[in-house]
Amino acid sequence: MSEQKRIVIKVGSGLVVSEEERSPRFAFLHGLMADIAQLRSEGYEVVLTSSGAAAIGLDMIGMAPEEAGLQDKQAAAACGQPLIINAYKQIALEFGIDIAQVLLTSEELENARRYQNTKNTVERLLKNGILPIVNENDTVTTKEIRVGDNDRLAAKVTQMIHAEEFVMLTDIDGLYDRPPHEEGAQFVETVTDVADYLDATKGKGLLGSGGMLTKMQAANMAQNAGATARIAKGIIEAPVTSLLDGSRRHTRCTAHGDPQSAWRVWLTDRIQMAGSVTVTAEAAKGLREGTQGIDRHDLIATSGNYQKGDVLHVYDEDGREIGRGLTNFSSNETMLLARCRQDEVSDVLGYSSHSDIIAQRDFALLGDHNLSWDQPDETALALTG
Ligand SMILES: Nc1ncnc2c1ncn2[C@@H]1O[C@H](COP(=O)(O)OP(=O)(O)O)[C@@H](O)[C@H]1O
Ligand SMILES: N[C@@H](CCC(=O)OP(=O)(O)O)C(=O)O
Incomplete structure (x- = not known):
């Protein structure tokens, strides 16, 4: 610099x-x-x-x-x-x-x-x-x-x-x-x-x-x-x-x-957001405490048509935005990963991967100074149940 x-x-x-x-x-x-x-x-x-x-x-x-x-x-x-x-x-x-x-x-x-x-x-x-x-x-x-x-x-x-x-x-x-x-x-x-x-x-x-x-x-x-x-x-x-x-x-x-x-x-001050994921209460706690990223088992819902490398809103179960993070997977892959068994991951992706959906280092917790956004328009698609 x-x-x-x-x-x-x-x-x-x-x-x-x-x-x-x-x-x-x-x-x-x-x-x-x-x-x-x-x-x-x-x-x-x-x-x-x-x-x-x-x-x-x-x-x-x-x-x-x-x-x-x-x-x-x-x-x-x-x-x-x-x-x-x-x-x-x-x-x-x-x-x-x-x-x-x-x-x-x-x-x-x-x-x-x-x-x-x-x-x-x-x-x-x-x-x-x-x-x-x-x-x-x-x-x-x-x-x-x-x-x-x-x-x-x-x-x-x-x-x-x-x-x-x-x-x-x-x-x-x-x-x-x-x-x-x-x-x-x-x-x-x-x-x-x-x-x-x-x-x-x-x-x-x-x-x-x-x-x-x-x-x-x-x-x-x-x-x-x-x-x-x-x-x-x-x-x-x-x-x-x-x-x-x-x-x-x-x-x-x-x-x-x-x-x-x-x-x-760069992660938090965005002009465009590609989509969102909603995570379980336990994952939300871990994210707020800075102890974890987002694993496929942490997901409750997702919205948007996003690609690997896009930045997503991350919401808790109550619809509060916790932070923003760079995704390792497209929306299609995320949906499939959230629902498949561990032994099916390689088949679903066409390659083997142990990556989190959003790695801890690629997640930024929102602070007091970050302006909040409305949720994306798309109806979030449930990934559980
Ligand atoms: N609270 C406010 N304080 C000052 N200006 C305001 C406020 N609310 C609206 N404006 C309007 O914002 C205008 C400036 O923005 P804009 O027209 O986009 O200017 P620029 O082309 O320089 O970006 C001012 O002329 C004023 O009419
Ligand atoms: N890119 C556009 C300007 C957009 C814009 O932000 O305009 P302004 O609010 O006057 O600063 C142009 O050059 O016409």
């Missing part, structure tokens, strides 16, 4: 693209790049995550943001992404900064092998002093592999490169304790636990995707990995350094004191 300080900056569509003219907001982009140059001169390695491809491209396919469906946005992003990168390229030249385009889907962030590959690439770019400019690869995404918002995508990158700072620049000066247009909305300066604000963050701007809710989820991911997350208005003059030196109002989400390991963070 590098000794240098690292920062991930995320800029929202409304900052990058003018709502009226549907063109790059050059003044803002220029101010941002000047500040990135300043950060680099102070010893920061910087990764920029920029939205705006769909917002700028919608014009080219003749659609208004409020009427565009997913496919329209995907086509618009294909048109808009080169315009956005071209704008950054021109401006970065002025500051002598080389840029690189990094387009990701949740697969690059959540599949272990692709994650490692992507991490290596980003590390390589940083080593060469190149500024990676990240966006979701909207054109190729499907419902299954779509992150859908760059807040969480950028938070994942923050985790990936072990950045200390994560800054989300947007069209509002930070978090309010209720939707900001509501009377009496109060500005929130410091957030320790984002769970306190999840209900207060519905709604978003015209060009934005996730609103403040995904910013809270993203902040939580950064906090879990030991980074400070900041939410602030994107201004032209020193948009980021004015936050780090404390001279400008913004919302600061404090890094959790006891950051989790990279592996634990």
